[in-house]
Amino acid sequence: MKDAGVNAMVTANNHCVDRRRKGLERTIDVLDSLAIPHTGTFKNQSDNERNNPMLLRKNGIKIALINYTYGTNGIPVSKPNVVNFLEKDVVVADIEKAKKLRPDKIIAFVHWGLEYQTQANKEQKMFNQVFKENGVDVVIGSHPHVVQPIEYEEDHFVVYSLGNFISNQRTAPRDGGVMVRLELTKIGDKTEVSDAGYYLTWVYTPIINGKKEFMVLPVTAFEQDAQFMDARHINA
Structure with missing residues (x-):
């Protein structure tokens, strides 16, 4: 993936702890070995505080990336690992933290929605509104495995689902x-x-x-x- 040009990665999704602590930490180690910046899952709280949000800089533009998942298929997260869950109070706090870094844009990658549904559901729309009202510029969604609508309104851009790459x-x-x-x-x-x-x-x-x-x-x-x-x- 690095050879193909991937220069940043988000890791919070419903399968991120399928292999429990060993799998979560191995994913982080592999990305670190390739020098690919990442956010969404963390070995511990200190790691979370350092890399959440993730900052990307290019041509004088600074972007703050935040990443969440609706859940982990009922599998508990092993301590001291941390997974960013899609919870309103967590999201709002992270956005405020991102703003203090004075980025040019804030982008949220969100694993949400219902599988195989071609329209966003009420929860997706509700959280998109939370992101919008709190200053997130772009929201990009995944998980449904099918493409969902793309909307642009009042300088806020949302892709509800990218489908299957x-x-x-x-x-x-x-x-x-x-x-x-x-x-x-x-x-x-x-x-x-x-x-x-x-x-x-x-x-x-x-x-x-x-x-x-x-x-x-x-x-x-x-x-x-x-x-x-x-x-x-x-x-x-």
Whole structure:
């Protein structure tokens, strides 16, 4: 992933403690060994205080990232590990902490919603409002495994669900996702989202030399290609 250009990662999701403490800490160790900044899960409270929020700097722009999950599938978090859960008081406190760092933008990555539902539910909309009212500029969601609406209103941008970037779920609409692009421009002391866009993607799973391969393709690259459309129909 680092070779592909991933330069930051969020780790709070419903599977982050599937392998209990050993798995959570190994994930952190691997990311640290690759020098990939991360936030969302932490070895201990001191780690949480240092890396929550996570600060990213690029071309004079400073971004604060916060990350939450709705739960961990009923698996308790082993002490002293810390997982950022989607709780209103925690969210508000973290946003206030982020503001003190004087970032140009605050972005929240949230693992929320109901699987396979193409519309955001009441809880997602409620928490999006909490983020908006407390000063978060961008909210990006995951977990439902399908794409959900993207909205922009009053300088607040929300992607309720990115869908599946790569997976073995082969039936539509679970066999694809969306990549979102935000361009930030800083003029003086003000930073704005100067451009935004999205790219629909599909997971292509051809058999090559007897082995099933996984390829993430932009929809625009194949939507007029009968070969790929036939493959999509067969997989569905």
